[in-house]
Amino acid sequence: MAKIPKASDVRGPRTPLLFPILTALLFCVFAQPGSCQKTTIIVTAAPAIPSTVPEFVSDAAFTSAILNSTNVYREAHNASEVVWNETLEAFAADYLDEVGAGCTFAHSGGPYGENLAIGYANATASVEAWGDEGRKYNFRKPGFSEATGHFTQLVWKNTTDVGCGRRLCGERGWYLVCEYWPRGNVIGAFQDEVDKSENSSTGIRPRWLSIATIGVFIWILS
Numbered sequence: 001m002a003k004i005p006k007a008s009d010v011r012g013p014r015t016p017l018l019f020p021i022l023t024a025l026l027f028c029v030f031a032q033p034g035s036c037q038k039t040t041i042i043v044t045a046a047p048a049i050p051s052t053v054p055e056f057v058s059d060a061a062f063t064s065a066i067l068n069s070t071n072v073y074r075e076a077h078n079a080s081e082v083v084w085n086e087t088l089e090a091f092a093a094d095y096l097d098e099v100g101a102g103c104t105f106a107h108s109g110g111p112y113g114e115n116l117a118i119g120y121a122n123a124t125a126s127v128e129a130w131g132d133e134g135r136k137y138n139f140r141k142p143g144f145s146e147a148t149g150h151f152t153q154l155v156w157k158n159t160t161d162v163g164c165g166r167r168l169c170g171e172r173g174w175y176l177v178c179e180y181w182p183r184g185n186v187i188g189a190f191q192d193e194v195d196k197s198e199n200s201s202t203g204i205r206p207r208w209l210s211i212a213t214i215g216v217f218i219w220i221l222s
Contacts (some may be wrong), residue, residue, distance in 0.1 A: 009179070056124040056166050056174045064125055066164050066178065069127035070154060073134075077155040078195040088112060088163025088179035096153065096167040096177055103169035113153045119173040121141025126176045130154050142190035149185055153187030157193045 051057075055065040063084055071081040095108040107114055130150035137148040144152065147201035153159070164178040184193065 008129050011083060019211065021114060025147065028067060051067075051168050053174070055124060056168070059180070062164070062166065065123040066162065068126060069124045069131070070162060073127070073131040074155050074196045076196075077134075078147045079155050079157045082160055082162045082180075085163040085179075088181060089165060090163070092163060092165030092177040092179050094165075096165045096175065099167070099175075101169075103172060103175050105175070108177070110179070111183070113156070113159065113180035113185065115150045115153055115180070116180045117150075118169065120176070121176075123164075123176060126174075127154070136192070136205035138197045139194070144185050144187065144190065151181055152190065152194050153184040154179070157195070158182050158189075160182050 008139045009180055017134070045081060056062060067082070067084060090109060091108075091112065105116060105118055107116065117129060120126040120129060131154055132160070133148045133151035134155070137145070137151055159180045159182055161181045162178055164176060164179070167175045169175045186193070
């Protein structure tokens with residue numbers, strides 16, 4: 001089978017092609033403007049997030065995804081694993097019922113620590129969005145920030161329990177609410193409660209960096 005050349009391997013004169021292209025363009029503009037048809041560009045909107053994502057539809061898969069992804073970040077920041085709490089789960093579910101079909105994206109103001117997310121592909125991706133805020137957290141000046149508040153609650157050492165609820169909000173996707181106890185983000189306690197990851201220079205998912213490095217190496221050799 002003949003080898004298909006790469007685009008970078010193809011060489012040839014390019015200048016001669018410019019003359020007929022420019023000629024046709026000038027003829028179109030000046031000689032017979034009506035002969036030039038307008039081109040319509042159709043932009044297709046991204047498909048709505050599926051309503052049947054297992055991590056949101058299945059209770060068991062949902063609970064497992066929340067706990068597993070949460071505890072990965074907690075372990076990386078020297079915090080003990082959290083366990084599922086049905087009282088917190090019920091509170092989150094009740095709040096989403098109160099929010100209703102309007103799916104107002106706002107905190108409940110309840111007695112627990114709380115993280116919100118909407119529009120992510122699954123529960124794991126939602127938790128990862130919270131956890132990845134840690135890249136912006138200033139460990140040298142510990143404290144609360146709206147840009148990193150989800151992360152600090154997620155890895156707060158004193159927190160032992162979590163419970164979450166979810167609701168499908170049409171094209172906006174799944175609305176996730178997680179409650180934590182004891183609550184985190186207590187002013188004055190950040191230095192003791194939020195530890196820097198031992199692997200902070202590369203993040204807690206170094207396997208993806210390794211895969212990317214291998215991919216670049218293969219691309220260079222090809």
